[in-house]
Amino acid sequence: MNEQTPNSFRNGPDENGRFGLFGGRFVAETLMPLILDLERAYGEAKADPSFQAELDSLLKHYVGRPSPLYYAERMTEYLRGLTAAVGGEGGAKIYFKRDELNHTGAHKINNVLGQILLARRMGKKRIIAETGAGQHGVATATACARFGLDCVVYMGAVDVERQKPNVFRMKMLGAEVRPVQSGARTLKDAMNEALRDWVTNVSDTFYCIGTAAGPHPYPAMVRDFQSVIGNEAKAQMLEAEGRLPDSLVACIGGGSNAIGLFHPFLDDASVEIYGVEAAGHGLDVENGHAASLAGGRPGVLHGNRTYLLMDDDGQILEGHSISAGLDYPGIGPEHSWLRDIGRVTYLSATDKEALAAFQLCSKLEGIIPALEPSHALAKVMELAPQKPQDHLMVMNLCGRGDKDIFAVAEHLGGM
Amino acid sequence: MTSAATTTRIDARFEALRAEGRAALVTFVMAGDPDIETSLALLKSLPKAGADVIELGIPFTDPMADGPAIQAAGLRALKSGMTLNKTLALVRAFRAQDQATPIVLMGYYNPVYVHGVPAFLEEAKAAGVDGLIIVDLPAEEDAELCLPARAAGLNFIRLATPTTDDKRLPKVLENTSGFVYYVSLTGITGAALSDYSGVSEAVARIKRSTPLPIAVGFGVKTAANAAAIARYADGVVVGTALVDALAKSLDAENRAGPRTVEAVTSLVADLSRGVRGARAQEAKKDEPFSLKSALGALARLWS
Numbered sequence: 042m043n044e045q046t047p048n049s050f051r052n053g054p055d056e057n058g059r060f061g062l063f064g065g066r067f068v069a070e071t072l073m074p075l076i077l078d079l080e081r082a083y084g085e086a087k088a089d090p091s092f093q094a095e096l097d098s099l100l101k102h103y104v105g106r107p108s109p110l111y112y113a114e115r116m117t118e119y120l121r122g123l124t125a126a127v128g129g130e131g132g133a134k135i136y137f138k139r140d141e142l143n144h145t146g147a148h149k150i151n152n153v154l155g156q157i158l159l160a161r162r163m164g165k166k167r168i169i170a171e172t173g174a175g176q177h178g179v180a181t182a183t184a185c186a187r188f189g190l191d192c193v194v195y196m197g198a199v200d201v202e203r204q205k206p207n208v209f210r211m212k213m214l215g216a217e218v219r220p221v222q223s224g225a226r227t228l229k230d231a232m233n234e235a236l237r238d239w240v241t242n243v244s245d246t247f248y249c250i251g252t253a254a255g256p257h258p259y260p261a262m263v264r265d266f267q268s269v270i271g272n273e274a275k276a277q278m279l280e281a282e283g284r285l286p287d288s289l290v291a292c293i294g295g296g297s298n299a300i301g302l303f304h305p306f307l308d309d310a311s312v313e314i315y316g317v318e319a320a321g322h323g324l325d326v327e328n329g330h331a332a333s334l335a336g337g338r339p340g341v342l343h344g345n346r347t348y349l350l351m352d353d354d355g356q357i358l359e360g361h362s363i364s365a366g367l368d369y370p371g372i373g374p375e376h377s378w379l380r381d382i383g384r385v386t387y388l389s390a391t392d393k394e395a396l397a398a399f400q401l402c403s404k405l406e407g408i409i410p411a412l413e414p415s416h417a418l419a420k421v422m423e424l425a426p427q428k429p430q431d432h433l434m435v436m437n438l439c440g441r442g443d444k445d446i447f448a449v450a451e452h453l454g455g456m
Numbered sequence: 457m458t459s460a461a462t463t464t465r466i467d468a469r470f471e472a473l474r475a476e477g478r479a480a481l482v483t484f485v486m487a488g489d490p491d492i493e494t495s496l497a498l499l500k501s502l503p504k505a506g507a508d509v510i511e512l513g514i515p516f517t518d519p520m521a522d523g524p525a526i527q528a529a530g531l532r533a534l535k536s537g538m539t540l541n542k543t544l545a546l547v548r549a550f551r552a553q554d555q556a557t558p559i560v561l562m563g564y565y566n567p568v569y570v571h572g573v574p575a576f577l578e579e580a581k582a583a584g585v586d587g588l589i590i591v592d593l594p595a596e597e598d599a600e601l602c603l604p605a606r607a608a609g610l611n612f613i614r615l616a617t618p619t620t621d622d623k624r625l626p627k628v629l630e631n632t633s634g635f636v637y638y639v640s641l642t643g644i645t646g647a648a649l650s651d652y653s654g655v656s657e658a659v660a661r662i663k664r665s666t667p668l669p670i671a672v673g674f675g676v677k678t679a680a681n682a683a684a685i686a687r688y689a690d691g692v693v694v695g696t697a698l699v700d701a702l703a704k705s706l707d708a709e710n711r712a713g714p715r716t717v718e719a720v721t722s723l724v725a726d727l728s729r730g731v732r733g734a735r736a737q738e739a740k741k742d743e744p745f746s747l748k749s750a751l752g753a754l755a756r757l758w759s
Contacts, residue, residue, distance in 0.1 A: 057596065066596050067565060069521045071617040071642050073594040074624060223527055229518060236520045241643040243619055341565045341592065342518060354539040355570035357517045 050307035050384050053375060058257020058345075061381065063374035066256045067341045071240045076344075080258040082163050087265070092158065099154050100269060103187070106151075108139045108270075110277035110435070115405040117425070124426040133428035135421060136286070137438040138274050138302065141410065147440035148270060148298040149180035153249060155266035157184040160247035167191040167242065170249045171235040173200055173228035173294070174365035174413075175207025176440060177251030182216035192216040195234040197227040200365055207444055225359040228369050232343050252295025253373035256344030260374050267301025274435055275305055282433055288313040290424065291437040292417040293387070294331070294367035296376045298439035307384060316376060317420045319362035320389035331360035332389045333372040334380050347374040363392035363452065364412035366440070394419035396452060399442065411440030412448070464586045465558040466611050466634040469508060470669040470690060479686035481506055481731045482671050483724055484562065484695030486513035486529035487546050488538025489702065494712040495533075498702075498720055499550045503557045505721035506728025509671075509691065511589065514543050514563030521591045523646030525696045528703065532710050540567045540576075544583045551584030560587040560613060560634070565601065573601055577608040587611030587634045595627045602631050615639050616662055618654070625665055635669040635691060636662060640676075646696035649675025656688045679730030686734035694727055 053060040066076060086092040100106040113135045121132030140148040160168060168190050172178030178194040185192035194211055198220040201208055211218050224230035232255075239248045253263040271289075278286050289306060291299035293316045306312045321330035330336055333348040340349040342357060350358040350370040362368045379385040390398075398418035403409045410418060414437060421436050428434065442449070473480050483502055488495050502510055515533035519526060547559055561580065568576050568590065580588075588605055595602075595614065602612040611634025619642060620628050629636065640655045641647055649655075659670050671691030676682055682692045698720050705719035706712060 066594060067592045068594060069591050069617075070594050070615045070628065071521075071619050071639065073596065074619045074621065223524070224517060224531075233518050233520050237523075237644045240521060241647065243642045338570075341569050343520070344592075346569075349566075351566070351570065353570075354541075355516075355567035356534060357566070 050379070051304060053378065054257060054261050058261070060375045060378035062339065063346050063377040064257055064260055065346050066344065067346065068256045068344045069240060071243065072236070072256070075239070075243055076256050076258070078163070083159060083258055083262050086159055086162055092162070096155055096158055100151065104144045104150050104154070105142060106269065107273045107277070108142050110274055110281060111137045111139050112281070113137050113406055116402065119405055120422060120425045121430065129426060130430070131426050131428055132430050133288070133425040133432035133434040134430065135425055136278070136433065136435045137408070138270060138435055140270060140298065140437060140439045141408070141414070141441035145176070145180045145183050146443065147176045147180070147411065148267060148301065148437070149177045149251060150183065151269055151301070152251070152263050152266040152297060153177070153180040153184045156247070156249045156262070157188055157190070160190070160249070161188060163247065165245060165247035167193070167246045168249050169193045169195065169235050169238050169246055170251060171195045171228065171231040172251060173197070173231070173368055174444065175200070175204040175211065176366060176444070178216070178218070179207050179210050179214070181249050181251070182211040182214035185216060186214045193238065194218050195221050195231040195238070197221050197225070197231050199226040200228065200231070203365055203448070204444065227359060228365070229343070229357065229359070236343070251297070253297040253300045253375060254295045254343060254345055254347065254371060260345065263297050264300045264304055264375060267297050268304050270298065270301040270437060271303060271305035274302060278433065278435065284433070285309055285312055286433040286435045287311065287428070288315065288424070288432065288434045290315045290317065290417045290421050290434065291439065292317045292367065292413045293372060293376060294319070294369050294413065295371070296373040298437050300373060300375055302435070302437045303385060314385045315420060315424065316385055316387045317417045318387060318389040319364060319367035319416055320391040321361040321363070323391055324389060328358045329361050330389070331362040331367050331369060333370060334377065334387045335389050337370070339377070342371055345374045347371050347377045363395060363448065364416065366411070366413045367416065388420050390416040390419035396449065398422060399445075399449060403442070408438065409442035409446070410438055411442045412445045413440055414438050464609070464611050464634060465556065466509065466560070466586045469556070469558050470635060473508060474669070474690070478735055479689055479731050480508035480669070480671065480691035481682070481724070481728050482509040482511060482673070482691050482693040483507040483698055484511040484513060484693065485698060485702070485720070486515060486526065486533050487543040488515060488533035488536050489529045489699070490532045490706055490710050490712050491536040492538065492542060492546065494716055496546055496549055498717050499546065500553060501717055501721050502724060503554060505724040507557070507724055509558045509560065511560045511562045511693065511695070512543065512547065514540055514561055514567055516564040516567060519564060521644055523644040523696060525646045525699045525703065529699045540571050544579050544585070547583040547585055558586040559584065560589055560611075561585050562589040563591070565590050565592050568601065573604055577605055577610065581608055581610060585610060587613050589613045589615070589637060591615070595630065598631050606631065606633060613637055618642050618658065622661070625662065629666045629668070632666075632668065635671050636666060637693065638662060638670055638672045638689070640672050640674045643674065645674060647675060652684055655685065659689050679726045682727045683730035683734040686731040692727075692731055698723060
């Protein structure tokens with residue numbers, strides 16, 4: 042077949058919210074006027090310099106941006122040492138984009154502040170959100186406290202049990218956490234319940250989606266708000282090394298931290314881009330992983346067409362990952378498209394690999410990473426030794442691991 | 457285009473009821489709830505109990521627009537092994553006995569999409585399905601299933617809601633056929649509707665824009681609710697109340713009991729009396745006006 046390369050990988054989505062086959066607006070009629078409204082309002086905000094100025098100011102003074110681009114020297118040298126021990130000469134120079142240093146401890150706040158400013162512009166007083174691990178819920182509760190907005194967070198009852206510290210944080214911030222008892226009682230069900238709330242409270246409620254998925258315009262809007270990660274990384278690498286990085290690595294659940302890092306680099310052909318899905322107990326274990334691209338197929342859920350974990354009848358599977366933030370049966374539609382056109386290479390890391398990377402990073406760099414970016418780090422540990430020493434590799438350290446210490450301790454049999 | 461290429465059982469049924477001067481009772485049940493045998497027995501007994509149109513739910517793990525009752529019904533069905541293929545088999549078995557009662561499959565897009573749209577449409581038509589309601593396919597996604605379904609001779613019934621304003625209504629009606637399903641409230645299935653006054657105005661507004669019958673659903677629980685709507689709408693849709701009645705008849709392990717079918721059909725019969733009596737009652741209540749119109753007719757004759 043005659044493969045056509047588009048002039049730019051950064052033009053999506055089209056006017057129907059499609060990235061190729063993926064994306065779209067698969068919602069009930071009740072919500073359709075709302076997402077058209079949102080699309081209009083976002084378009085206007087994007088064109089309004091005062092909107093971006095207010096967001097930039099918050100990102101700087103409230104979140105603490107720009108987050109550092111940090112040369113992970115000991116990790117680099119450790120991997121070079123391993124390479125040399127087997128006669129190799131490689132070992133890329135590894136940088137961490139330190140979004141775990143953001144206020145609330147993860148990249149989620151970048152997107153939330155953008156959406157909350159938009160909600161204010163639209164005159165919405167009530168904010169709803171879904172959360173899995175609780176990071177997006179905490180970020181949303183934080184921004185709602187900051188702006189005096191009502192906040193309701195839907196969280197699967199199973200996750201409420203698994204992530205008690207974050208539940209407490211949300212409550213301290215004044216949010217109402219509603220445990221979701223329907224379905225599998227995890228992130229996908231929390232999203233269903235948030236959509237049910239939105240369908241019911243159409244006039245005053247803004248749905249703040251936490252990842253680059255959902256009906257158009259959410260995937261593009263969340264990507265735009267998260268692109269601050271990639272834009273900063275580009276400028277910082279030019280300053281540090283005088284050139285672009287050679288590769289990017291980020292973990293993917295829905296994929297908002299990854300698309301935020303990747304998107305500004307998509308047209309830089311020299312930059313290799315790697316996304317890392319959660320392989321859980323292993324890709325060959327039925328319903329034992331959360332790797333939608335590696336183990337799923339295109340389907341329609343939560344407002345968009347994308348790769349989904351499902352059975353032959355189209356029933357959605359729950360998926361599994363040690364990380365509650367990657368434990369989602371779908372993935373943002375732009376990732377599905379980037380995979381199919383081959384611009385981004387998608388890999389996966391198992392629970393075990395992530396746990397090993399979690400411990401190594403803590404000991405070598407004095408940084409306890411969240412389990413989500415530990416998946417990315419696991420693949421950095423594989424990729425870096427295969428690259429020459431002048432290869433510049435940037436990994437998005439998108440969240441800190443405080444929330445995960447109990448889960449990790451349980452897996453390691455106490456510490 | 458405002459009408460389907462072919463006349464379906466749905467078109468015929470609404471035309472017949474219009475001639476009869478009453479609204480249709482549209483009943484929703486979930487395919488395979490709580491098991492395929494009970495589900496078939498229930499389907500077969502619905503027309504006799506007074507159902508004019510049957511909506512048959514395709515079970516789905518993630519029914520985003522449904523309330524707890526219909527969510528639970530879907531999960532019961534899935535647990536009993538229900539699939540899209542078995543749902544079509546259920547329709548085939550029903551059709552072997554009943555050639556007249558229209559069947560509308562109602563559900564979410566993913567099972568249909570994964571099955572493959574052309575194969576699904578061919579099999580659904582052959583099984584005796586007459587129309588489709590796919591909740592998460594708005595007019596913006598008509599190319600996915602709506603247009604192919606119409607080409608295959610199936611009605612594609614669209615939901616209009618309180619958020620569908622005058623500007624949007626033409627887009628919603630454009631490729632709709634069979635009937636228009638007016639969702640009486642913003643919310644999920646099973647929610648309670650407290651105020652019916654706005655509904656009749658909304659139905660009148662939609663009627664000005666389309667010759668299609670308008671069925672009203674969401675929040676209809678009793679014969680009195682059904683009668684109130686049947687006075688001005690062409691159809692009354694009842695779902696959650698029937699699913700609730702079925703659920704109450706199950707044992708602790710969600711198995712059908714001896715009275716499961718009857719629990720549903722007796723409520724359908726009750727609702728049917730409400731729908732059938734609605735306009736007769738209305739005529740009685742409006743007697744002085746009827747007299748006036750009769751006098752008016754006489755006056756016209758004399759002039």
